[in-house]
Amino acid sequence: MRINTAGLIGGGVIGSAWAARLLINAVNVRIYDPDQELPARLDKVLNNALRAYRKMTLAPVDLRGELQIVDSIEEAVCGADFIQESGPERIDLKQQLFREIASYAGNEVVIASSSSGLLPSDMQQGIKNPERVVVGHPFNPVYLLPLVEIVGGQQTSEQAIRHAEEFYSGIGMHPLVVKKEVQAFLADRMMEALWRESLHLLNEGVATADELDQAIAYGPGIRWAFMGPYLTYRIAGGEGGMHHFMSQFGPSLKWPWTRFDGPDLTDDLLNRVTEQSDRQAQGRSISELEQKRDDCIVSILQGLRVNETSAGQTLAQYEEKLYRISHTDDQASARFSDHDFSQPLQLHSGVVPPEWVDYNRHMTESSYLRAIGDASDALFQLIGVNEEYHKQGFSYFSVETHLIHQGEIMAGEAFYFQTQILGLDTKRLHVNHAMHATGDHRILATGEQMLLHVNTRESRSCPAAPAIMERLKKIYEGQRNLELPVNCGRSIQMPGS
Ligand SMILES: NC(=O)c1ccc[n+]([C@@H]2O[C@H](COP(=O)([O-])OP(=O)(O)OC[C@H]3O[C@@H](n4cnc5c(N)ncnc54)[C@H](O)[C@@H]3O)[C@@H](O)[C@H]2O)c1
Incomplete structure (x- = not known):
């Protein structure tokens, strides 16, 4: 369909x-x-x-x-x-x-x-x-x-x-x-139960709107991003699991601490909920709150993706689709002819996700390698080394990478890459990716790579297909007169040695 x-x-x-x-x-x-x-x-x-x-x-x-x-x-x-x-x-x-x-x-x-x-x-x-x-x-x-x-x-x-x-x-x-x-x-039935209890607690003056939100956001809400009440309580039962949990806490279901009917929606309750909710928002507009909400959902989904859990798995599969719809063959060739090959290619950009950041609060070194790999992937998509080509048993492997760090970037900041082909033959591809901050264009890092064209079924190098070589040559010829990136070919050594 x-x-x-x-x-x-x-x-x-x-x-x-x-x-x-x-x-x-x-x-x-x-x-x-x-x-x-x-x-x-x-x-x-x-x-x-x-x-x-x-x-x-x-x-x-x-x-x-x-x-x-x-x-x-x-x-x-x-x-x-x-x-x-x-x-x-x-x-x-x-x-x-x-x-x-x-x-x-x-x-x-x-x-x-x-x-x-x-x-x-x-x-x-x-x-x-x-x-x-x-x-x-x-x-x-x-x-x-x-x-x-x-x-x-x-x-x-x-x-x-x-x-x-x-x-x-x-x-x-x-x-x-x-x-x-x-x-x-299902979901609203469960959420309504929680909402009803929270209105009772506010109505009886037990806690404010903000305190009730804290009681969810700092504890159970974090767990609920990846497991519902059943898995949560199974683990809460320790080695005895759900049976032990129910035997211990089951009787409490009948204790008179839950209110099955909602509180009456009196003017007094409505005013107190509204007034406390306004105070809690601290002057932030709905738009500001929506963007904060979206950013936090994105962080949670990314964390779940790393753990291959619940909504994170859905995201991982969804991403494959997003790549697919952006890289159909027709689009790739349309995009190919759109580029100005006399300049470094700007093919890959992104925003530093929270999981790329280390204890120094900036992007950690392994993530630079990941980002440089993604920049190479973007080049591959442009030249036609795509899912279809991989299915035929061909790909490029990185055999050497030289990474130089020149600036810092923090979580949530945007970056882009400029890619230059420095040399090629039918099997080898020598590229340089320069990573820049989107805001002020400062240089963050360079990654110089040697990539090898391989037959993945036989695990050995082999010449790239003529159509791939044709595109690579077009880019290489176009960029030939560009200056070599400053750090190209540099090796690690002490100053003056
Ligand atoms: N807001 C939520 O969190 C949420 C979540 C899930 C589902 N829903 C459901 O989604 C539906 C819409 O909710 P909402 O929050 O977007 O409400 P909303 O009030 O923001 O939007 C309703 C829209 O319907 C339009 N409308 C009114 N008469 C119409 C007509 N004859 N033809 C076409 N459009 C007409 C209104 O102009 C309005 O823009 C509801 O059934 C609601 O239960 C809401």
Whole structure:
């Protein structure tokens, strides 16, 4: 199933963030929302999403799909391959929207609602082809958090659930099919319990909004990024595991310290929550808070990726897709002819992720080698040494690298590389990568490399394919008149020796 175009109905907090995720994944978006503020909101959310992705991954990221803001539901859904509804959370409005969407959408096109808790059975009642309706419940910010809960209604077909699952996986998400249709699904049911208890604690004057947030953020919240209550409590039971844990703490479930009913939403409670929340924000705007939130989510996802755990695994697979969509053969050749080969090539850039930083708080030496390797990878993509070429059993291996450190760079700072080919024959490639800080262009490091073309099936060097050599020669000839980078060929020695 190839989804080329998605129709989005509603472009508020959630709808505009769906647009960002889809455009980054090269899906064309047609979006309808009667709100005049839609273009400005999209602009802000798309910028936030690009900013976060460029911190999260070294894969080239861009808005690869085409965005169209349209004037009606009909224009948004006619000819779309998938529809995501993100209108206000009111069942009467959703039912009206679903009737209209279904009357224009292709008969087999899945229509998903972002609803946080309404039942798909209620939304599909009396509409055309109700079997294609699902809930696809995402989490804010949709462009970063991978979870999407898929819920079918009484009339939903297995096929619609499978289509939705396949589509969401393809755009880097973690679809979780909720087997039984229940209000508020899984995650919100658990979050509501926590929210209810926290309102009781605030209402009874036990703790302030900020203290209650600290009680989550400094402890359980860190664990929850990679394991839920079951794995957490299994470990909490020690060697005795879950059985021991339940025997010891199970009786407490009946103790009268949890409140099953929410507190009454009195004016007094509303005022106190609002006033404490304002104090906690310390004057920071929603935009500032959103960017801080995104940066922290990115750091957590990167940490989980290193540990190959939960959402980190989803990110690792997603990155492969991001590389794939940015490096299709056609794009590579289009990009090749776009370059000015009389200058050093600027092919690779990024932002220093937190895990690249050492106890001196700057980028650590092994990460320079990693970044230089990535700069070589970017050159390989340009000359056509890509996934397809690797599958044929050919690649370049680094055989020697000379790394010179000249400046410092901290976590979160941006960098770019300038790459120069210094020499080549059919088997060898001699390159220099100069790493610069994006802000003031100061030089940070140089990495001079000798790379060897190999037949990976036979583990021996061999000549590169003629098409690869042709591209390399073009770059080399173009750069021939450039001055040699200052440190080229230098060896380590004491001054004056
Ligand atoms: N905010 C969250 O954290 C969150 C998380 C997951 C799911 N959701 C769900 O996503 C949906 C949207 O929530 P939101 O937070 O983006 O709300 P929102 O208020 O930010 O956005 C709703 C948008 O719908 C638009 N709208 C109103 N009538 C419309 C119509 N007839 N056609 C098209 N658009 C119309 C509004 O102009 C508004 O921009 C809800 O179902 C909600 O439950 C929200």
